[in-house]
Amino acid sequence: xxxxSKNKVMRRSIWLIAMLCGCWLAAHAQTPAAGTVxxxxxxxxxxxxxxxxxxxxxxxxxKHWPLLLIFDPSARGEVPVKLFHEAAERHGFILIGSxxxxxxxxxxxxxxxxxxxVKDRYAADPRRLYAAGLSGGARVASSIALACKGCIAGxxxxxxxxxxxxxxxxxENIEWFLVxxxxxxxxxxxxxxxxxxxxxxxxxxxxxxxxxxxxxxxxFAERALAWLQLRAMVKGIATxxxxxxxxxxxxxxAEAQAAQKSGDILTxxxxxxxMASDFKTLRDVKELEAAAKSLAESEDFRKAKKSEKAALxxxxxxxxxxxxxxxxxxxxxxxxxxxxxxxxxxxxxxYRRQKDASNAAQKEAIARGLASAFxxxxxxxxxxxxxxxxxxxxxxxxAAEIIQPESPWASYLMATANAQLGEKKxxxxxxxxxxDKGMTNRKLLDDAAFDRxxxxxxxxxxxxxxxxxxxx
Numbered sequence: 001x002x003x004x005s006k007n008k009v010m011r012r013s014i015w016l017i018a019m020l021c022g023c024w025l026a027a028h029a030q031t032p033a034a035g036t037v038x039x040x041x042x043x044x045x046x047x048x049x050x051x052x053x054x055x056x057x058x059x060x061x062x063k064h065w066p067l068l069l070i071f072d073p074s075a076r077g078e079v080p081v082k083l084f085h086e087a088a089e090r091h092g093f094i095l096i097g098s099x100x101x102x103x104x105x106x107x108x109x110x111x112x113x114x115x116x117x118v119k120d121r122y123a124a125d126p127r128r129l130y131a132a133g134l135s136g137g138a139r140v141a142s143s144i145a146l147a148c149k150g151c152i153a154g155x156x157x158x159x160x161x162x163x164x165x166x167x168x169x170x171x172e173n174i175e176w177f178l179v180x181x182x183x184x185x186x187x188x189x190x191x192x193x194x195x196x197x198x199x200x201x202x203x204x205x206x207x208x209x210x211x212x213x214x215x216x217x218x219x220f221a222e223r224a225l226a227w228l229q230l231r232a233m234v235k236g237i238a239t240x241x242x243x244x245x246x247x248x249x250x251x252x253x254a255e256a257q258a259a260q261k262s263g264d265i266l267t268x269x270x271x272x273x274x275m276a277s278d279f280k281t282l283r284d285v286k287e288l289e290a291a292a293k294s295l296a297e298s299e300d301f302r303k304a305k306k307s308e309k310a311a312l313x314x315x316x317x318x319x320x321x322x323x324x325x326x327x328x329x330x331x332x333x334x335x336x337x338x339x340x341x342x343x344x345x346x347x348x349x350x351y352r353r354q355k356d357a358s359n360a361a362q363k364e365a366i367a368r369g370l371a372s373a374f375x376x377x378x379x380x381x382x383x384x385x386x387x388x389x390x391x392x393x394x395x396x397x398x399a400a401e402i403i404q405p406e407s408p409w410a411s412y413l414m415a416t417a418n419a420q421l422g423e424k425k426x427x428x429x430x431x432x433x434x435x436d437k438g439m440t441n442r443k444l445l446d447d448a449a450f451d452r453x454x455x456x457x458x459x460x461x462x463x464x465x466x467x468x469x470x471x472x
Contacts, residue, residue: 031121034059037085039078040099043113044121051114052077052097054085055122059094064125066232067094068156068225069114069144071137072215075102076443080132083215087222091229094122103136104382111144127237130228132156134215135186139163146170154231156224159213160186161193168196175231176204177224181211182364185319185372188312198273203231205274208267213371227278234281245282249275253288260295265304269295311365318353318369322346322403326377329395336395343399347373374403374410381413385449390420408437416449428458435462440470 032038035057043049059065068088070080077097088095096118100110118124131141131152138160145152146166154175161178162171178194180187187208194206205227209217216224230248232238256271272292276285295301325343329336347370354366381396394417400410415430427450445463453459 031055031059031061035089037078037082043117045116046113049110049113050077050099051117052081052095052099054081054088054095056089056092056094058092059123061123064123064128065092065094066128066130066228066238067096067118067122067124068130068132069118069141070095070097071101071107071131071133071140072097073103073134073136075099076441080134080215083218084132084221084225086218087225090222091225093225094124096122101137101140103379104386107140111140125237126151128153128228128232130154130156132158132224133160134158135160135213142166142171145174154228156228157190157193158216159184159190161189168193168200171197172200172202174202175228176202177227178204178206179209179216179220179224180206181209181213181216183211183367183371184213185315185368185375186213187368188315191312194270203277205278206270212367213375230278234278245279249279249283256288256291260291263300265295265298265300266308269301307361311361314362314365315369315372318350318366319372322350322370322373323376326373326380326396326399329399330392333391340395340398340402344402347403370403374400374407377403378410378413381417385416385420388420390417393417394421406437408434408439411437412439412444416447419449419453422452424453424456424458427453428456428462431459431462432465435465435469439466442466442470 032041032053032055034055036054038053040050041053043051056065068084070077070084072080075098077099079097081095081097084093084095087093096114098107098110098114100113101107129152131144132155133139133141135158138155138157139162141155142157142161143163143166145155146162150173152174154177156177156179158179159181162168176193176197178190180190184190190206194204197204207220207223209220211217226248229238230245233240233245252271252275256268256275259265259271260268269292272288272295276288276292279285279288322343325339325346328339331339350366350370354363354370357363357366377396377400381393381400384390384393384396394414397410397414397417400407401414404410411430411434415427415434418424418427418430431445442463445459445466450459
């Protein structure tokens, strides 16, 4: 019953977003200044909700603009808006980043309020509404696009793809810019999504940056908005700009050729194929199609596909071995000590194998497997925190610290559990460990978990230290 109720609320929210295709600009509030990132703009209908905003410096209501709704898994709307704002300025996009939609919470109310705000306040082009997100935020963006049946033209999916149990057939009429890091545990998911979209002839592009499960680098944000701009020109809903088209063609051709020259044949084949699909109505793509076909029929390509398959299997092996142990922590307290020891042993073995791995692909696969187990431990712990089962959460966060000992997030999460359990000394120790490992987000200390220790002198010292680190 709870699931159906939440789905009903989501459908109602999606219906409101679909209304964006209707009337516009019954303006009820002063438009924030253009050309600057606004960290928190209150929603007119409910000031307890807010969003980060960027309007292009030449924004006016005399025309309609493409608009990107962005969802961060931790409701940090300013983070992705800052990431995308330079590209948005170049390509003329409005950016709106939710400060209320976060992992493990129903996003329906935040979506409903943003839908009404966009409709009433900003001169958005109803044909060019896009959604983007990282991790769980990407699944929120995808959910909106799938549910509203045509009101979202495209999705930038960073570090995750479709919501669970979504049908690939529902995705084929949406344009997908898929992006993942080399050590992102969801890399295989996005790779397989790309393959399934290609099989259905859907417009999509998959790019990979060197890094973990995080927001993409700024250069990839530029690629994402440029691709959406190009696709709008292909569909005839943006003015053709031959200079832009030629620059995009030359840039992407150089990327494909560089991948081929470096021996990254899989990336080269995918790049040539995506180019042929994107530019087939704009340029002659016969040479691109021929290059992709020739490489795909080579022995080198066959070997590369075999190596890729082996790397994905290695990731699964590591993730399943450690993940199964993490899942076993849901046991009586007496059994957990032995399980933690098994987790330590399995993690030690994984890091040893990573050190001894013969190539970068194997090292990255093991890193992804470890990251997958870390995500399971941290995510399960966060769900336990919401249920106020702080003892179980602490066990999960301990496992997360074992799996990724250099992670500031693991130490921070451990501090939240310690604080809720009344373990003040341990909570402060974990917060200082998180700072030592690189935590810089001052807003993390606003969590209600720390209300019990907020007046402690040690907490004030942590806050001062964090403030200094954030300003350095």
